[in-house]
Amino acid sequence: MNWRQLFDDRNKFFWVLQLTGWIGYGLIQYLGSFTQEMRDIYMVIVALGAYAGFLLTIPLRYLYRRIWNRRPAWLFFVVLVASFVTAALWAVIDNATNWEIYRFGYRPINPLFYFNYTIAKWYIILSWSGLYFVIKYYQMLQDEKQKALTAASMAHQSQLKMLRYQLNPHFLFNTLNAISTLILVEENKAANKMMSRLSDFLRFSLDNEPIKRITLAREVEVLMLYLDIEKVRFEERLQVFTAITEDAARALVPSMFLQPLIENSIKYAIARLEEQGTIEINARVEVETLVIEVKDNGPVAVHEIPKRSNKGGGVGLSNTAERLKALYGKQYSFNLFANDPTGCIVEIRIPWQVV
Template sequence: MNWKALIENRNRFFWLLQTAGWFGFALVQFLGSLLHDLRDIFVIVVFLNSYAGWMLTVPLRYVYRRAWNLAPIKMVTVIIIASYITAVIWQVIKNINYWEIYKHGWKPEFWLYYTQSSVWSFYIILSWSGLYFGIKYYQMLQKEKQNVLQANTLAHQAQLKMLRYQLNPHFLFNTLNAISTLILVKENTTANGMVTKLSEFLRYSLDKDPMKRVTLTSEIHALELYLEIEKVRFEERLQVKFDIGKDCENALVPSMILQPLAENAIKYAIAVKEEGGTITISVNRFGNDLLVELADDGPGAEIKNGNLYRESGVGLANTRERLTALYKENFSLVVSKNKPSGVKVNIRIPYELGS
């Protein structure tokens, strides 16, 4: 039985609690009869009284549905009146059952005696009403909580998708300009190869679900596509070195997490030096953590408290926000000076293997 589905179905849940509750009431009454050493025939009285209670409280559900949106004072008034009327009717039925079955048809001298002990029945029905509204309020709060969590999840997903698809338009403009230049100078083979790499890189960036992580091998392949496109522009000025641990190839990382860092390095380290420079990507495992480092040998930058201070650029901020969204506080991103020159970015995330 799917208990979660049963609880979420309010109609089924009501009938389950209604039946279980009155069965429990009958069981308590039966055990009480054993303590008071009543005759076996009292079991029939217990059954009929519990069945009458079960039947009489069903209409209360529909009365309370109509009273749900009333003002608090009016709603309380409806609950008390409805509970009292139901309790009196139930008590009359219980007295008739007891006198007709257990007392062999005994009848009181005055009709008002049929309602005696109604206060106890009123207490039982009022308790039933309290449980009904308590459970209904609990279900309402759970539904509101679920709606809030769902809204937060959707907002979280939207944020990740926004961050994930925040590609720098300058990269596309520069690449298209390079392709245009290659075509003008009749370098059609190189231009065609560049278009193919750009197409594959964009397909990868759009196909990968930003809510899921990819293996490091897949992420490195995407980074290589990006760097090969940039190499067409910078030629020998751009050198790339990889140092990937063998036990890290199937480690899971956020998709497109390295590209913004490499783009920053190219923009602020390679492009500003006439002789170009080298970008080094290192990935290793340390215990339960995956350590990722991307370093350049450019002129460096002003660094304070592990952050870069530049007039423009969203790469690092984008990366930090994505890591926060995916790992909460279980990550670190530190920017520091590379030796002898340049900047390096170190990322620590949990070490998890893909299937």
């Protein structure tokens, strides 16, 4: 059993601390009494005193557990009284043991000496009580912290799932519309090819959890399934180029986070071009940062780029930005630039992380 498991098991943790604490107390008492006549019998006296303290503080644990939720003033009062009563009993046992075993017979005790001795024991019991409450409150804070982390993690995962699943109906609607159009114009071969690619793409989508990450190489591989679907529609009008370094290909990225960017380029760039359209996917690593660029040559002027990023009803670019924010917090950037001579560049910077 490791320390974390021991800490989580409150009952075992208490007994380990109780045992080691009173053993430590006994050793300190014995080693600190070098002025006493160090007979072997004195070790027995010290051991009996520590054992008495061990036994007398056990009921305090159950008492404190019963009054744990009472008002602070009442709790404080009970702790003071219970500690004093326990200290008084301990002092009686300690003195009886000391006189009967070590001093060889009972002798009358000065009441003032006995009172001062009880007060000294009281401080020790109060210290025990203070440690009990400190550890108990710390355990409660750890429990609340763990609950908060679990709740935050569940909310975070729900948000990521929502953002990811939001893409599927959007993409599916567009693709089925395209297949329907191909069937209407009797392009059955093209429609069948597109349906086959759609099946492969959706199979990947269903087999991968939205909150998990995959390598960029795998992400681009799946992205090509989507582009194959679009190539059925645009044929030679759509050309795709990739330039991904070896380090970038090994990087972990959110699954299917590039698909809405490509869809955005196709919708606002390729679909509006009469001549050949191109999409470039570049990725490289710069000082522990993964830099990904998606470029197109669409007929978009520089001043129209902000308008393009705001279209789509919150799906697409904004969806990708929200997913990156949920995953990386402030450790990401998402920017739009004008391409040369025309078109748009989407640049994403996220931490470079590998398996």
